[in-house]
């Protein structure tokens with residue numbers, strides 16, 4: 001049997017005709033830049049997330065970048081974030097000529113540890129604390145960071161929180177006694193529509209969501225080179241626009257999103273049940289309620305991870321290693337001055353985690369084959 005880590009073809013087949021129709025409509029309209037589908041998607045995604053404003057942008061990376069630009073993060077500033085995420089999370093900070101202030105993750109959830117955040121801020125001299133212009137938690141693999149204590153500490157120190165929700169659109173969280181969607185908790189949320197995300201386009205795309213009108217207006221202006229009106233520039237922005245074609249495709253997919261989340265959740269539960277009891281192997285901890293997790297990835301913590309990865313590959317099962325090198329050990333960030341051993345939970349995750357195939361079209365037969373192969377590998 002051959003099983004890919006993600007099977008986009010399986011998702012495509014039932015919606016292919018709708019996608020082609022939506023694309024044809026855009027092609028015929030010739031409104032390729034900021035056409036009506038972009039604002040329709042912005043309204044629908046904002047409503048889905050329970051926020052007032054959505055601004056469609058060119059990628060998840062650009063969503064983060066434009067938000068930091070709107071906050072005027074610059075030389076000498078710090079942005080507190082996790083060492084264990086996709087490169088973009090820290091990359092955008094350095095592109096603004098600021099410095100990532102890294103704080104370790106929680107070992108169970110792989111998300112930024114709010115207790116460690118508090119300690120890190122307390123340990124900073126007051127002058128340095130003033131330089132922290134944002135806290136940037138990542139809702140990794142589709143599960144929310146523990147936002148209640150994180151928002152408490154951020155509010156205490158008056159630091160805006162930007163949620164990197166690239167992997168977690170639609171994930172829920174019980175915030176101050178009310179169930180909300182991530183992206184609506186901090187000042188702004190950033191999403192990616194990279195094809196492998198739960199809501200994936202036919203190429204790159206992203207969105208910023210916020211309840212703050214002034215902030216939304218500024219992001220919208222920065223998206224078009226900081227111009228308002230056209231050719232009059234109060235700020236220096238960039239070309240961060242979401243293509244009309246991508247918006248049209250995403251509008252076709254959005255109504256299916258909840259069903260796709262549910263499909264992933266059911267498959268995660270199946271893995272949980274059938275992988276239980278293998279010595280040393282840990283299935284993903286559900287720190288929120290199960291229905292809040294959208295399982296963009298199903299990531300196990302596995303002894304002899306690299307050998308398991310190879311073993312499964314030889315059996316035709318493709319798995320992925322997210323992320324083999326935490327930020328503080330990346331060659332391009334060596335000037336930040338961090339060393340091996342600084343963030344033990346992130347280093348352990350980088351060494352031991354493995355993402356198994358997960359998508360709502362994955363069959364029980366395929367899952368049984370994967371589970372069988374893992375049990376065989378561990379003689380369990």
Ligand SMILES: Cc1ncc(COP(=O)(O)O)c(C=O)c1O
Nearest residue numbers: 059060061086088166192193194
């Ligand atoms: C956590 C995280 N942040 C940011 C990004 C960047 O998104 P994009 O690939 O759309 O630029 C990604 C995407 O892969 C991500 O997983």
